[in-house]
Amino acid sequence: xxxxxxxxxxxxxxxxxxxxxxxxxxxxxxxxxxxxxxxxxxxxxxxxxxxxxxxxxxxxxxxxxxxxxxxxxxxxxxxxxxxxxxxxxxxxxxxxxxxxxxxxxxxxxxxxxxxxxxxxxxxxxxxxxxxxxxxxxxxxxxxxxxxxxxxxxxxxx
Amino acid sequence: xxxxxxxxxxxxxxxxxxxxxxxxxxxxxxxxxxxxxxxxxxxxxxxxxxxxxxxxxxxxxxxxxxxxxxxxxxxxxxxxxxxxxxxxxxxxxxxxxxxxxxxxxxxxxxxxxxxxxxxxxxxxxxxxxxxxxxxxx
Numbered sequence: 001x002x003x004x005x006x007x008x009x010x011x012x013x014x015x016x017x018x019x020x021x022x023x024x025x026x027x028x029x030x031x032x033x034x035x036x037x038x039x040x041x042x043x044x045x046x047x048x049x050x051x052x053x054x055x056x057x058x059x060x061x062x063x064x065x066x067x068x069x070x071x072x073x074x075x076x077x078x079x080x081x082x083x084x085x086x087x088x089x090x091x092x093x094x095x096x097x098x099x100x101x102x103x104x105x106x107x108x109x110x111x112x113x114x115x116x117x118x119x120x121x122x123x124x125x126x127x128x129x130x131x132x133x134x135x136x137x138x139x140x141x142x143x144x145x146x147x148x149x150x151x152x153x154x155x156x157x
Numbered sequence: 158x159x160x161x162x163x164x165x166x167x168x169x170x171x172x173x174x175x176x177x178x179x180x181x182x183x184x185x186x187x188x189x190x191x192x193x194x195x196x197x198x199x200x201x202x203x204x205x206x207x208x209x210x211x212x213x214x215x216x217x218x219x220x221x222x223x224x225x226x227x228x229x230x231x232x233x234x235x236x237x238x239x240x241x242x243x244x245x246x247x248x249x250x251x252x253x254x255x256x257x258x259x260x261x262x263x264x265x266x267x268x269x270x271x272x273x274x275x276x277x278x279x280x281x282x283x284x285x286x287x288x289x290x291x292x293x294x
Contacts, residue, residue, distance in 0.1 A: 026292045030285045037284065042175020045199070054198045058190075066187045070180065 006096050009087040018088025025088055031081035036148065038074025042067045043144055046123060047137035060133075064123035075115075076095075082151075100157050104150035111143040172280045175203045182273030184264040191260045192269075224294055235288035241279040248272040 009015050018024040048054045051061045086095065095101045122128045122136040180186035183193045218225055225231045252268055259265045 026289055030288045033284050033288055034281060037173045037176060039173075041176055044173055045177060045202075048202065056200070066190075067177075070177075070186060 003096055010089075012087065014084065015087035016085050019090060025085060028081045028084040028088065032078055032085065035074045035077030035079075035081060038070050039078055040074075040144055040148070042071030042074060043140050046071075047141050048066040050123070050133040052133075059126045060128075061124050061126050097152070098154055098157065100150050100153040104147055104154065107147045107150055108142060112145055114139065114143055170281060172206070172284065174199055174206055175280065176277060178203070179273040179276045182265060183270050183277075184262070188263040192262075192265065193256055193260050221294070225290070228290055228293060230290040234283055234290065237279050237283040237286060241276060241283060242277060244272060244275045246274075259283045 010019070016064055018028060044110060045054065046067050047059060049056075049058075055063055074114055119136055122132060128136075177186065178195055178199050181188075181190065181192055188194055248269075252272055259269060264270075
């Protein structure tokens with residue numbers, strides 16, 4: 001079932017366009033990086049605030065509101081460019097058979113769920129216990145960094 | 158995955174902190190905060206990021222110096238780095254002198270906004286050239 005979904009995406013005009021244009025895949029990977037810069041940069045600064053390392057005089061909920069918009073822009077950019085790379089990849093490496101690819105997808109799913117539930121909650125209030133704040137910050141950094149490393153690893157296994 | 162690849166990953170994510178100051182200079186984010194305040198809070202992390210970037214970048218170059226030197230995207234990347242550095246230096250030495258006049262401005266004067274925009278565009282081109290480099294080795 002999943003296999004035919006992969007094939008369908010590869011055969012669609014979208015996948016074909018990315019695959020057959022000379023710079024299509026390279027351009028998608030550049031935009032993936034732009035998205036990562038905004039997304040990971042935003043999560044990084046938010047985590048530093050949760051850990052009490054920067055902007056201590058500004059309430060957490062306020063910092064969260066400062067960072068939310070552009071972080072979301074970054075997230076959308078990574079999802080659009082990333083799925084373009086998925087649809088536009090050739091037969092090598094076969095993503096369906098790739099361990100790191102599925103690890104990346106699992107981590108991405110976990111990161112997304114976490115981002116819009118616990119992370120969202122803890123950053124929206126100013127009375128969360130310090131231990132919960134620290135846990136949220138460390139988990140946010142680990143999950144997103146994990147997604148990136150797993151994605152980068154696709155090319156090597 | 159090799160150490161080299163981890164360096165590359167760090168390279169690619171380092172600019173994420175500096176861009177938030179650029180957005181403030183452009184008047185697009187945290188407009189109720191003093192520009193000097195945003196700068197002060199992010200400064201140490203920006204500087205740390207750049208030091209890390211030059212160390213890992215130097216290692217990456219060292220590993221493939223000959224290939225890199227003849228690569229057109231590598232040259233574009235170097236030009237972008239130099240211009241980004243010049244832009245930051247000009248802002249710090251010249252533009253910032255008048256900060257008293259626009260520190261609290263939601264929409265700073267034209268030259269301040271241009272410094273922010275130039276920084277974003279230049280760093281984006283550094284990232285893009287660096288990535289395209291990998292496709293042309």
